[in-house]
Each structure stands twice: as C-alpha cells, then as structure tokens.
Amino acid sequence: MPVEPRQLLRAMFDAAVGAAQPALRIPTHLPPPPTGRTLVIGAGKASAAMAKAVEDLWPAPLSGLVVTRYGHAVPCDRVEIVEAAHPVPDESGHRAAARMLEMVRGLGPDDLVLALVSGGGSSLLSLPAPGLTLADKQAVNAALLRSGACIGEMNVVRKHLSAIKGGRLAAAAHPARVVTLVISDVPGDDPAVIASGPTVPDRSTHAEALAVFEKYGIAEPRAALDHLRRAADETPKPGDPRLDRATTAMIATPQMSLEAAAEVARRAGVTPLILGDALEGEAREVGRVMAGIARQAALRGQPAPPPVVLLSGGETTVTVRGRGRGGRNVEFLLSLAVELDGLPGVFALAGDTDGVDGAEEVAGAVATPDTLARALALGVSAKARLADNDGHGFFEALGDQVITGPTLTNVNDFRAILVLGPLEAVPE
Structure with a gap:
C-alpha cells in the first residue's frame, strides 16, 4: 500500500511529542518521600504537566509553585500554577521567581525540593540580579533573540544577570535535598543549559557572558554590561558545598x-x-x-x-x-x-x-x-x-x-x- x-x-x-509527555516519563523517576516536607518547584513549558503527574503519584503531603507559559497551565490541587510570558519575560514570571526563591529558603536537611525543569524555564523564571531591573532583562532577551545567538550563549548571559539561575536556586535551598527532573530541549542535553540550570552547578563566567554581548554587538542596556564587567557575584561552581545534596535526572530527551x-x-x-x-x-x-x-x-x-x-x-x-x-x-x-x-x-x-x-x-x-x-x-x-x-x-x-x-x-x-x-x- x-x-x-x-x-x-x-x-x-x-x-x-507523545514520547516526551510528563505523565509517561515522571513515574519511574520519582524519589521516595522524605521524613520532612516536600516542596515542588519548577519552570518551563512542561512544568505544569510535570507537576500534575507528580501530584497524581505522590503518596505524601506536598506543596509548591511552578511557572509555565501562558496557555500551558494544567490544573493542580496542591501545587500552585502561575503563567508567565515567553520568550521575553514579564512581571508575572518575575514575581513567581521571587516567591520561589523565598519558598526554598529556611528548609532543613530532612526536607525535599522536587524541581521540575523544562525548556522555556529561563525566560519564565526571571529574577534580575541585584542592581538590575525586569526591563533590563527584557531588553537583553529581545536583543539575544534577534541576534542569532545559540541557546547556550543565551543562557550563559541569562545566568549571569540572574538571582536564581545557574545553580542559585539549589544553593538557596541548602541543606535540603534537591532532586531535579528535567525534560531536555537543548543540544547535548546539558542540565546546566536547560532553563539556565537553576539547580545545577555552572561552569561559565561573567567574562564569557560579556563575550556574547561583544560577539553580537549588543551595547544596551548599559546596566547589564556594567553588571557583567563588575563580576561581583559569580554563580555556584562544581564542588560548591551548597549543591552537595542536589541531583539531576534526565527524564525525556530529543x-x-x-x-x-x-x-x-x-x-x-x-x-x-x-x-x-x-x-x-x-x-x-x-x-x-x-x-x-x-x-x-x-x-x-x-x-x-x-x-x-x-x-x-x-x-x-x-x-x-x-x-x-x-x-x-x-x-x-x-x-x-x-x-x-x-x-x-x-x-x-x-x-x-x-x-x-x-x-x-x-x-x-x-x-x-x-x-x-x-x-x-x-x-x-x-x-x-x-x-x-x-x-x-x-x-x-x-x-x-x-x-x-x-x-x-x-x-x-x-x-x-x-x-x-x-x-x-x-x-x-
């Protein structure tokens, strides 16, 4: 025929598309419940569906917050779902990121943070570094999208203009255990690149982020360039003790x-x-x-x-x-x-x-x-x-x-x- x-x-x-559905991929990767609290956080276009899959299977109490793209929400009973803009961040994602960072602070060693990360999370989880504004981040994102920069280059910049990306979220959750479940949308499936790796150690530097600006002739906003030149607060690197209880599982890949x-x-x-x-x-x-x-x-x-x-x-x-x-x-x-x-x-x-x-x-x-x-x-x-x-x-x-x-x-x-x-x- x-x-x-x-x-x-x-x-x-x-x-x-079907092979990467969270309901299919989540079940075999869930950790056992902790003796303390379970907090679900996440960001990305699949994060709400991932949260729903976790809720349907989790045998113990849990709470949390995930942020997804407008139109990608899935109703959940115990995890709050927030919608925000992608690919250029907005105030909704900014507020959600600030709340998420605050939620993980103060957890203890018996608590579990279950992080649900997928593509799009970098724009959705937008919390500017001290001294920068959301408008600065929006201008940088828009310039990068027009420039032809690859996703890896974009995320090097995003990590170094952020208060939450590049491992900073996991560092804030220390000493709680952090288990990250990832749906990959990047070449090479590097968890440090997906959603700009909020729970993963970061090997890149402010100097590399500045080099991306220079490569594509991006000269504005000045506040972002000045921040990168100061290089005052580097991202957590491999071996950082604040990330010693953080693990990552790749649950779906291209x-x-x-x-x-x-x-x-x-x-x-x-x-x-x-x-x-x-x-x-x-x-x-x-x-x-x-x-x-x-x-x-x-x-x-x-x-x-x-x-x-x-x-x-x-x-x-x-x-x-x-x-x-x-x-x-x-x-x-x-x-x-x-x-x-x-x-x-x-x-x-x-x-x-x-x-x-x-x-x-x-x-x-x-x-x-x-x-x-x-x-x-x-x-x-x-x-x-x-x-x-x-x-x-x-x-x-x-x-x-x-x-x-x-x-x-x-x-x-x-x-x-x-x-x-x-x-x-x-x-x-």
Whole structure:
C-alpha cells in the first residue's frame, strides 16, 4: 500500500511529542518521600504537566509553585500554577521567581525540593540580579533573540544577570535535598543549559557572558554590561558545598523522541535514519545541507535507498534581518523547499515539539514537491519570503502550517524528510 506522506509525517511528529509527555516519563523517576516536607518547584513549558503527574503519584503531603507559559497551565490541587510570558519575560514570571526563591529558603536537611525543569524555564523564571531591573532583562532577551545567538550563549548571559539561575536556586535551598527532573530541549542535553540550570552547578563566567554581548554587538542596556564587567557575584561552581545534596535526572530527551518517530516509520515500511538530535546553526543553512542529503537519497539511493526518512533534532537559530516573524522550523523548511526546487518524491515536516515555533502559536509546517508551484500560483515568491525571514507567512498562505496548540512538553525541534521512490510517491 502506498505511503500517504502527510499522514506519515504527522504520525511521526505526534509520536515524538507523545514520547516526551510528563505523565509517561515522571513515574519511574520519582524519589521516595522524605521524613520532612516536600516542596515542588519548577519552570518551563512542561512544568505544569510535570507537576500534575507528580501530584497524581505522590503518596505524601506536598506543596509548591511552578511557572509555565501562558496557555500551558494544567490544573493542580496542591501545587500552585502561575503563567508567565515567553520568550521575553514579564512581571508575572518575575514575581513567581521571587516567591520561589523565598519558598526554598529556611528548609532543613530532612526536607525535599522536587524541581521540575523544562525548556522555556529561563525566560519564565526571571529574577534580575541585584542592581538590575525586569526591563533590563527584557531588553537583553529581545536583543539575544534577534541576534542569532545559540541557546547556550543565551543562557550563559541569562545566568549571569540572574538571582536564581545557574545553580542559585539549589544553593538557596541548602541543606535540603534537591532532586531535579528535567525534560531536555537543548543540544547535548546539558542540565546546566536547560532553563539556565537553576539547580545545577555552572561552569561559565561573567567574562564569557560579556563575550556574547561583544560577539553580537549588543551595547544596551548599559546596566547589564556594567553588571557583567563588575563580576561581583559569580554563580555556584562544581564542588560548591551548597549543591552537595542536589541531583539531576534526565527524564525525556530529543533522542528518545526521535527513536519513537523512527519506530512509526519502520511500521510503515520506511527506513529511518537518525542524523542527530543536536543539530545547530542558521536554520536556512541547515535546510540547504539537509536538501543535499535528501537529493542524494532520492537520486542515488544513499545513505539508504527509498523509501527512507531522515530524522533530526536540535535547535537552529534565525538571525532576523527582514520584516518577517522568524521561526526556525519554518525558515528551515522554506530553505529546504527552495533548495530542492520541486524534487519529486520528497516531503518534509519541521516543527517545535512544544507547539510554538519562535513567538508564533504554530508548531511548524509541511513542505511537498509542489510547494513552490502552489506558492507561485498564489503570487507568493518562496525566495523573497525566505530573504524576508517570513516562513510563517509563506506556509500560512499555502495552508500548510502544523498547528497543535500547547503540547505540554518540549524536547526541541523535530525534522523529518521523507524520501519516497517512484512507485511509493503519491501525488498531492
């Protein structure tokens, strides 16, 4: 039976998202209840769903506070859920971070802090370092998002402008035991990078954060630059005794989700090739590279003969120079489509597993062999839209957006390029 490309691509994406659902991943990672108090804290797009999973399973009293993105809340009975802005922080996240830091202070050695951390937590848990304001943090975040800086660079800066990130939250909870459960959304699954590692020792320095400003020509706000130059209060480093009772468990990762998508492909008779879960770089350049690999598979049967699906994850970046809305998945996909130029039998889906590509309430999009032709018929130039960083506008015009709503998890970007042989290819 021929493969229906759109359905298969969407089934793989849904499997990737499903494999990272907190209700599936939390149960095997919960620690035993302590003799003292249990305090649940957390930040990220999945944190409310994680808190709900903990509540449903926890056999003892607990209380707490987590902050998640607007629209990502899940009702809980014992853990307070606060919604805040992402990717640029707001006053709601600022207040929640201040309250959270205060809640963990004064705990004893018999108490347990259960920290639930996922992607997006860095913006949601925004508590400026002494001498800085929320407006300063907002300006820095906005500048970094426009700059093309990678997530690791962004989080080095965020840690050193914060009173809560980079291990500071766990340090404040000492001598309580701190157990952090993490859903990874970063290349390499480094817990010190995810949500800027509020409970994890930090190896980076003020000097490295300042170097990011200089690399991307960010000269404002002056208060942030002056703070980094003073380097007065460094983050807790490995070996800091305040973090000696803090442990971390990675409960869901991009690789796990790619493997779930690969299994869907196998059941459909398609050979999956996982090219990597940590691909970085400018989205349009990654799109060009992936187009070359797809063309090789389609025309020469390498690295595997069709039908094959090329799967990858990671977090690309978009340096917004045009008037468009950015969005790394749609920019990748538009670049891929332009480079393939209607190559028959090649279909692709790219989407963010949290349901939000950039600042848009759109997960991503689908590209088909007739994408460019259909756009041309509508008077829409793919190359012009790519030059303007307007992937969202392009795929919206075609009706090819992937819209999921909040998925309540986040294991970064998902990309699938389906290469079908002549007999398997299905006309649109």
